Amino acid sequence: MVDFGGWDMPVQYPAGTIEEHLRTRTHAGLFDVSHMGEIDVRGTDAIDFVNRITSNDVRKLVDGQAQYSTLTTPQGTVIDDLLVYRLAADHLLLVVNASTTDKDWEWIKSNHSGESVELNNVSSDYCQLALQGPDAESILQKLTDVPLAEIKYYHFTPGRVDGIDGIVSRTGYTGEDGFEFYAPAERAEQLWNKILDAGQTGSPTGVLPCGLAARNTLRLEAGMALYGNELDETTTLLEANLGWICKLDKGDFIGREPLARQKQEGVKRKLSGFEVTERGIARDHQDVVVEGRQIGKVTSGSPAPFLKKNIGFAYLPLEYANVGQEIQIDVRGKLVGARVVKVPFYKRPK
Amino acid sequence: MANVPEDLHYSKDHEWVRVEGGEAIIGITDYAQNSLGDVVYVELPKAGDEFVANESFGSVESVKAVSEVFTPVAGAVTQINESLADEPEIVNSDPYGQGWMIRVKMSHPGEVDSLLTAAEYEDFTKAETE
Numbered sequence: 001m002v003d004f005g006g007w008d009m010p011v012q013y014p015a016g017t018i019e020e021h022l023r024t025r026t027h028a029g030l031f032d033v034s035h036m037g038e039i040d041v042r043g044t045d046a047i048d049f050v051n052r053i054t055s056n057d058v059r060k061l062v063d064g065q066a067q068y069s070t071l072t073t074p075q076g077t078v079i080d081d082l083l084v085y086r087l088a089a090d091h092l093l094l095v096v097n098a099s100t101t102d103k104d105w106e107w108i109k110s111n112h113s114g115e116s117v118e119l120n121n122v123s124s125d126y127c128q129l130a131l132q133g134p135d136a137e138s139i140l141q142k143l144t145d146v147p148l149a150e151i152k153y154y155h156f157t158p159g160r161v162d163g164i165d166g167i168v169s170r171t172g173y174t175g176e177d178g179f180e181f182y183a184p185a186e187r188a189e190q191l192w193n194k195i196l197d198a199g200q201t202g203s204p205t206g207v208l209p210c211g212l213a214a215r216n217t218l219r220l221e222a223g224m225a226l227y228g229n230e231l232d233e234t235t236t237l238l239e240a241n242l243g244w245i246c247k248l249d250k251g252d253f254i255g256r257e258p259l260a261r262q263k264q265e266g267v268k269r270k271l272s273g274f275e276v277t278e279r280g281i282a283r284d285h286q287d288v289v290v291e292g293r294q295i296g297k298v299t300s301g302s303p304a305p306f307l308k309k310n311i312g313f314a315y316l317p318l319e320y321a322n323v324g325q326e327i328q329i330d331v332r333g334k335l336v337g338a339r340v341v342k343v344p345f346y347k348r349p350k
Numbered sequence: 351m352a353n354v355p356e357d358l359h360y361s362k363d364h365e366w367v368r369v370e371g372g373e374a375i376i377g378i379t380d381y382a383q384n385s386l387g388d389v390v391y392v393e394l395p396k397a398g399d400e401f402v403a404n405e406s407f408g409s410v411e412s413v414k415a416v417s418e419v420f421t422p423v424a425g426a427v428t429q430i431n432e433s434l435a436d437e438p439e440i441v442n443s444d445p446y447g448q449g450w451m452i453r454v455k456m457s458h459p460g461e462v463d464s465l466l467t468a469a470e471y472e473d474f475t476k477a478e479t480e
Contacts, residue, residue: 281391
């Protein structure tokens with residue numbers, strides 16, 4: 001067990017990280033992600049308010065739809081990445097990272113200036129379980145009458161799982177199909193046990209409980225950013241390849257001006273995915289070297305158990321940020337060869 | 351409960367030593383492989399490399415972290431376990447057998463006597479987990 005953003009969480013369960021990772025890609029994995037934070041926004045100005053403090057266009061959402069987005073600083077850098085859920089035209093739920101919940105809450109409150117909205121930090125009211133993998137739908141369907149096949153990706157519905165009212169969302173952080181269920185915090189244990197049971201956890205093809213290590217290898221392999229690694233208050237949306245959730249045309253939002261400027265002038269560095277080509281594993285914070293010069297640092301580095309490669313992310317100066325560029329990683333004093341590759345490293349079969 | 355074979359010598363860094371005709375065979379214990387989790391990479395020295403007692407001779411990497419490994423005895427490496435390059439997971443499945451890491455020609459064969467016995471190592475690990 002380790003401290004993750006103030007929460008006591010398991011690094012892995014008895015099956016081990018690699019098995020947890022592989023099982024999620026081939027069958028199903030269950031993640032207790034109750035550490036995530038939830039901010040409730042209600043009122044006639046809910047959409048306008050959230051649209052002003054986030055980078056994606058909240059007006060595009062319909063009831064029952066969610067979007068990936070960021071809270072931005074006035075410099076166009078990232079305060080947090082999050083999901084914005086539209087429950088109704090006057091009711092949004094923001095789901096944020098555990099390590100930044102307090103920071104985000106203070107930021108959101110301090111930017112409330114006269115809009116007709118009621119803000120509540122409801123993080124401690126919710127538990128959240130993520131069931132991910134090709135078998136996720138069939139397993140979860142055993143516990144709910146909600147017709148899961150009808151829920152599209154990044155859509156959600158209020159519904160009951162094991163008789164417990166909550167929000168069933170077709171979202172996740174693994175690159176697999178799957179669901180995240182938000183429910184009253186005190187129901188977490190019951191739901192956890194029921195889902196493991198419904199997914200026949202003892203069977204070699206059943207659902208496995210997964211810890212933080214597998215959560216990290218899965219998201220990295222799927223090319224997803226982790227706040228604190230790829231994203232922080234020094235990285236702009238455009239440098240981080242998040243231009244697709246940076247809707248400059250939606251109207252004014254915090255950080256819009258510097259981002260518009262950067263879009264015009266071009267970024268000087270870009271978040272790049274790489275694959276290690278010699279023996280060794282790249283790790284967070286290691287130097288990236290080209291022709292004897294340090295040109296960047298690894299933001300996330302790890303084995304990718306499904307691809308059976310060692311991969312990572314690094315911000316590279318634009319001239320080196322091209323697929324095929326040969327680089328080296330300083331692995332504890334030894335220079336190990338790597339190559340810039342296309343992201344995502346892994347994409348699930350259709 | 352972790353396996354602690356009677357006939358081996360142990361270090362507080364969780365390495366084991368098996369003595370075979372003046373040579374020390376060295377690896378990491380069951381307790382160590384269990385704490386590490388899935389081993390994905392093992393960095394070993396070359397035959398001929400020399401080490402003093404308690405010097406780092408390489409590293410063991412799990413998915414999440416890197417741990418150095420230390421030789422409990424001084425000497426020169428005569429052989430390394432080449433299988434670990436392609437199958438690092440043997441360290442998890444057979445830490446005292448096929449998961450051996452290096453063979454060392456000991457500079458001071460008596461050095462093993464100052465290592466922990468199986469019983470002492472077992473007590474040591476129990477104290478660590480408390």
